[in-house]
Amino acid sequence: MSAYEDLNHALKQRGYSITRSREIVFNTLSGSTPLTTADLIKRINKRIDRVSVYRTIKLFEELGIIQRLNFGFKYKLELSDRFAEHHHHLTCIGCNRITDINKKELEAFINSIASDKEFLPSAHQIEIQGYCKKCRETEKQLNN
């Protein structure tokens, strides 16, 4: 099944129509590197209304047709290392608790990227979401 047929199927299966708007959004994303909403709207350039692009994004997300590289925020602020140390985070979806990613493991990863690609990293942003030990245990109990 082609990606396009897949789209039709995904829409029909859940009772949604196949429309010009939806095809345009799909085709614009297809074969592109990830796009911001602004870029997507720019590329679609008046062929369909801005509002419909937003609505299509929302629908496609619900149907699992697209996914967001989702930071949920444009940026977060923190004091620089000189004033307090900079970390990357694990966020528990269960209890919203935030812990730091182990520095050694992170460094090993960044180094492996560097050597592999002959790429010299100068900055990185890493966020991981999941379930902490406590929440996994609670959930287990809930499911029994």
Add this chain to the structure above:
Amino acid sequence: MSAYEDLNHALKQRGYSITRSREIVFNTLSGSTPLTTADLIKRINKRIDRVSVYRTIKLFEELGIIQRLNFGFKYKLELSDRFAEHHHHLTCIGCNRITDINKKELEAFINSIASDKEFLPSAHQIEIQGYCKKCRETEKQLNN
């Protein structure tokens, strides 16, 4: 030197005054996990004007007092794995070219996080910026 004295020093050194606004922003960020602008404004809650918070953020960034966990975008959109594979990216600051992060290395990293913290990852966002081989070579030439 305490973080607070450090702040005074960093400001004075570059000819900026020490003001109530700047102290409040600093203290609010100090000892907090990273905050979005909205959260920061909410916590400061009318003690100083929204606009001044924005201006202080801008100044602190220029002075290297704060740093952004900077995605530069709230989210980017891409087709789900069912329609096209989902990757994480290396962005070259020199030529803006985007390449994918090696999947094996990424998985190894995610697994190491999982075992270490007893944390079960369900999603992650990773972006790395730096210089590709070509741009490093070009830059070398430019510096000679």
Add this chain to the structure above:
DNA sequence: AATATTTTTGCAAATAAGTTGCAATTTATG
């Protein structure tokens, strides 16, 4: 295929996030 029904679209207007101009206030300096 023509019409009825349901879904989707575009437009106008609302809300939210961030920026700019300017007069009033605060901070630094002699």
Add this chain to the structure above:
DNA sequence: CATAAATTGCAACTTATTTGCAAAAATATT
């Protein structure tokens, strides 16, 4: 403590996103 320079708050603006509603398009029915 008076003056000059820097900083703040307010109002107004821009940009991003959302919502209500009538018109248009897609689907189902005959």
